[in-house]
Amino acid sequence: xxLNLTTQQQGNLMAVTGLISSVGQRYAQQAAGIQQxxxxxxxxxxxLAIANVRADQEERYAAIQAGRTLQRAxxxxxxxxxxxNALLRNLERTNATARARAAANGVAYFEGSAAGVQDYxxxxxMRDVGxxxxxxxxxxxxxxxxxxxxxxxxxxxxxxxxxxxxxQALQYQVAGESARRTSGLLADATLVKGMTExxxxxxx
Numbered sequence: 001x002x003l004n005l006t007t008q009q010q011g012n013l014m015a016v017t018g019l020i021s022s023v024g025q026r027y028a029q030q031a032a033g034i035q036q037x038x039x040x041x042x043x044x045x046x047x048l049a050i051a052n053v054r055a056d057q058e059e060r061y062a063a064i065q066a067g068r069t070l071q072r073a074x075x076x077x078x079x080x081x082x083x084x085n086a087l088l089r090n091l092e093r094t095n096a097t098a099r100a101r102a103a104a105n106g107v108a109y110f111e112g113s114a115a116g117v118q119d120y121x122x123x124x125x126m127r128d129v130g131x132x133x134x135x136x137x138x139x140x141x142x143x144x145x146x147x148x149x150x151x152x153x154x155x156x157x158x159x160x161x162x163x164x165x166x167x168q169a170l171q172y173q174v175a176g177e178s179a180r181r182t183s184g185l186l187a188d189a190t191l192v193k194g195m196t197e198x199x200x201x202x203x204x
Contacts, residue, residue: 018194018201025187033187034183036183037177041172043169044168044169044173047168050165052165055157055159056158058158058161063154065150066148073140073144074143077140080132080135080136084132087128088129090125098118102114
């Protein structure tokens, strides 16, 4: 068997080899495009997943902080109420003492100067108790407002985080589709070039 090839046969063999090589390059370029698109798609998925976890954590943390704020406000309000109750108890003792002194001196404690002193004590104490009650109400309202602001701010921040992640994920998806299309065009160009070279060099 003669293995010596003519020049034409050698040229044809090279042409066929070049065509096969261009086909292989075409598939390699397509595979590279698919691989790049897959990488972009994974980045998009990871971006969304991480953003959702971060947003959820921010909202949970804000809910905890808001709960603590409400608890502090409730304790502060309770302290003001306890202070008001202490004022009332002190008023009771003070007026009881005034009545006892008046009675000990033979004075009617429900009239005259003894009654005036008790009336003054009552008015002054009730004014202080009113201020204490007002402070208790303010503490609760301010605590509620602070907690509400925390929750609202966390919700807005979480939405911004999710929105930013969606925008970035979309960019990844667009980049992946572009990479695949570009690789497809390059693969087609490689094949066309290979076929053109084959047509030029192959002599049937």
